[in-house]
Amino acid sequence: MIPIDYLRASRKGREVRPRYLNDDKIASEVINMAKSAKTLGEFRNAVELISSDKKLVRGLAHVLEQLIEIEKIDSKLVTRTRLEVFKAASALGYPLTEEERERVFQTVAARLKMGVNEVKALFLKAYEENRLIVKAPDIQPKQLVEMYNLALIQALLFKSLYVKALLPNAPALLKGLIRAVKGLGLMYIVEINGGQLEFRFDGPVSALRQTERYGTRLAKLVPYITSAEKWEIEAQVKLGERIYVFKESGRTAPPLPKTPPHAEQFDSLVEQEFYKQVSKICHVEREPEALVVDGRVYIPDFKIGDLYVEIVGFWTPDYLKRKYEKITKVGKPLLVLVSEELAMATWKQLMPNVVVFKDRPRLSDVFKYIKPYCVNHR
Template sequence: MLPSPLLRARSWKGRMIILFARGKPIEIELARVLIDTYQKHVGKKLGELSSSLDEIEEYYESLGVDYRLVRGLSILLERRCKFSKPETLIQPRRARKTVFELCNAKLGGFTTSQEERNSILNKAAWDLGISREELEESLWADLEENLNLIDFDEIEEERLLKLYNQSLLQTALFKALSLILRTRAPGRELKRVLREIKFRKLMYQAEKEDGFLILRIDGPASIMKMTTRYGTSLAKLIPSIIPLSHWEIEASVVRRSEGREKRVLRLLLGSKERDLFPRNERILDRYDSQIERNFSKMVSALDWKVEREPEALLAGKALFFPDFKLEKGPLSVYVEVVGFWTSNYLQKKLKKISDVEERLILIVDKNLACSSFQKLPHPVFYYEGRIDFGSFARFLSRIEESSKKMVDKEIMERLVKVKLEDCVDIRKLAKEIDVTKDQLLNVLKQGIFKGYVVAGDVMIKEELLDRVRRIVETSGTKFFSEISKLMSNAGFREEFHLPLIQAAGYKLVWRSLDLSDAVIE
């Protein structure tokens, strides 16, 4: 974060527009010059560094660069420095006390000539048992300008500009009344944000809208009145928000106009601008137990897509973070694996789980089970020691069966939007509408498409079958390879030759492992 006077922003139609550093050549050049200046002044006094920085600011200001950018970058670089006080034979405060007392006693408090000054300093040095030069080095050694720059943690200019942008955004939020975060990020990413909200003693209300999770963040006193007292705490959330895979923030920020009147401006920003900010380490999937790791492998083998720590679910106005999300076509199920929970934590967790409206199943260790699980509005699968593959497969099958009407309805709605060809590869169609082949076949076999028949993994227009029969009957051969050539000449794609022949009432007889020997009967 930066001092408020260094905020670079303007207002436009009730909005606050932050003037970020966008990597222009002159900005990169300025960053490089400042970095080099700090590096060259290692081993020198801060006063010398400050003089050089003043010259740089004056030069770049003459080129049209905002002085606030120069100072903002300088502040960030100064935070990467280590300074030390000069070593002196006596404490600077003691040296000054001795000199001032002598000056008061002999000259009434001040000197009027160089001769008088020399006399006082020589006498003070004698009284302190040090040389005149050592006394002068000690007198003002504790002033900031006399600090020694002993180390500088160098940084690349592009990263410096991105850190500056992050600090600028935080500075803009100093006077924020509240912050709204919209995100589609998975739960494993969002947990860090919630930890920061709790650590900063802020509050949030959660809701969902159009696929977004919305967090309205403010502080306790905001319930009573509009206040900017939580602005700094809101600003400190930014480093945890920027790494999210998707985010949009909206803040109401109090800003004084040139006439010193207060105005409330809207600040809008999103992850589309992520390249302006520093990259953070990606949050990797991790498992809290071997049970969870084995569960993930097992469910994947059952033709379900498995997502570890998916998006957060609403539990009233709070958030619940399930362990997994299972998907099979239109059907999605959230899973919470109940391992070791203390009784107090368990009761709080069960209360939150009971408020979750999405389809949720609980995987519960029998040894930890209690009657409270039976009162939950969600199905429970009990295990002992390990999760039995067969038992859980049957459990999921019952979930699928109970959801069949919903799944079929969703598939039919998706099929309405698809333009069907005369021959349809069911596997490809299933992939196109994002369902499993078995789910799609189950719907197609209900005969929802009049004039089509299903043959294996292909759906075929019935009127094509008479053409296929004529080709077979007039071919003068029974060999599949020769009939296949005739079908290609008639415009049928090779991948559909065998399904078409079978749908027309013929069968393929293999006489060897060579397809060219196969015949049609």
């Protein structure tokens, strides 16, 4: 992402659109500056000379900086050294000449049992721009342009009042998205729209001012959305005193990084073993299409015919009750497998279609439940 100050956008009526970068020439120059610079500050100063469009070069540099490896410092030692320098300067009087400043560093060097040059270096390392570039990023100009254009969309959403996203019902993608939503503490509702899922993410916006922190969180979802095969975004954003509408899609956007979140095939060995056993006699879908219940996404673990299967570890009666209520609202048959060892209830309180297992679910325990739905039943 880039700071809102680096956002380049075009406004037309009530609509706003990022000013995407299409030419990778400037991106190539920025990369070369990073490779030749010794410190972060030297790199930042060098890119300022590339173009008169300061927002553009600063934005590109900011994106590239996230990939630059800079030297690691001992922050405690740096802090201690600076405090000692300030204490010595105060004791010796404010140093006005080069000789007086040198005396301050010599005093601190003797006190800390270091070389004078080492003290001077540590004193400067408190400022990020003084740190050495250990390794410049190995990236092509085209890749930097794609990352920059993605960052423009994110910056625009820093000021979002709401974001709507239309995505395909693809469980692997949605699983990563929902985990990110929960981790960021976002609020959302979702509906089925023409076979796709339409998400609406809302922020705590008052009539007087917008909470920018929430807009930043929304912006972090953009890579999850744009990694989908098909996607559309619509948002209201507040720039200055005006509210604009931003619309973008996979059809109209320039090339963007395609980095879909990695999803493990199975969440646990229990799930893996269940799949291995049942797939010998039935066709089993792993994480089938997502279901929408009460404006929330629910992705069952498995699907056998029309039967959804959920494997539960830690559970309580209230948890199972909520799970059942959620699924019955969409009228889908459900089989819940619960761990005996992680139960926080007596088994007398279990509802129909709940199977308790000790180490792992056994085929003999679940066969009568899955038999009516088993497509390849022999």
